[in-house]
Amino acid sequence: MTPKTDLSCPCGSHLTLEQCCGRYHQGELAPTPEALMRSRYVAFVLGRSDYLLATWHPSTRPAELAPDPDAEWKSLSIVSAEPPLDTIGYVHFRAFFYERGRVQKGWHVLEEASHFVKEQQRWWYIDGTPSLTRLKPRRNDPCLCGSGRKLKVCCGE
Structure with a gap:
């Protein structure tokens, strides 16, 4: 795996x-549900609640969405991204993060099967079926950020 740089x-x-998700944050429309889902993950990483709300379908969009300062998003893994069926798309993903809060401190994975719809030539996030699992990686396990290094020399506590 190629190591990530600050510009990746x-x-x-x-x-x-x-070259990637930043262009969607600047207004270019995501061409597929997977591209939209990836750009939404990046919006979570960057704390871009405005983009998350702007890409959420009006029928299911919350009134507001506050960023979570305790969640440090580390990596994204696409489990499956079905080719869109005309105006409907699904993406199954896992997003790994470290929670710095007092109660939920530690590593977690958010897994979701997300549902997207295309209206007026634009993909929208509708909803998903999420599950949250607390992880207990060991020091010598591969780091959950995807660097390929051991946890203890990368993102270890």
Whole structure:
């Protein structure tokens, strides 16, 4: 695996943020449900609640969405991204993060099967079926950020 640099897109594409998800944050429309999901993950990483709300379908969008300062998003893994069926798309992903809060401190994985719809030539996030699991990686396990290094020399506590 190629090590990430500070300019790498957090979605794991190995492109720069500008070449990848950053362009969607600047207004270019995501061409597929997977591209939209990746850009939404990056918005979580960067604390871009405005983008998350702007890409959430009006029928299911919350009134507001506050960033979680205790969640440190580390990596994204696409489990499956079905080719969109005309105006409906699904993406199953896992997002690994470290929670710095007092109660939930530690490593977690958010797994979700997300549902997307295409209206007026634009993909929208509708909803998902999430599950949250607390992880207990060991010091010598591969780091959950995807660097390929051991946890103890990378993102270890």
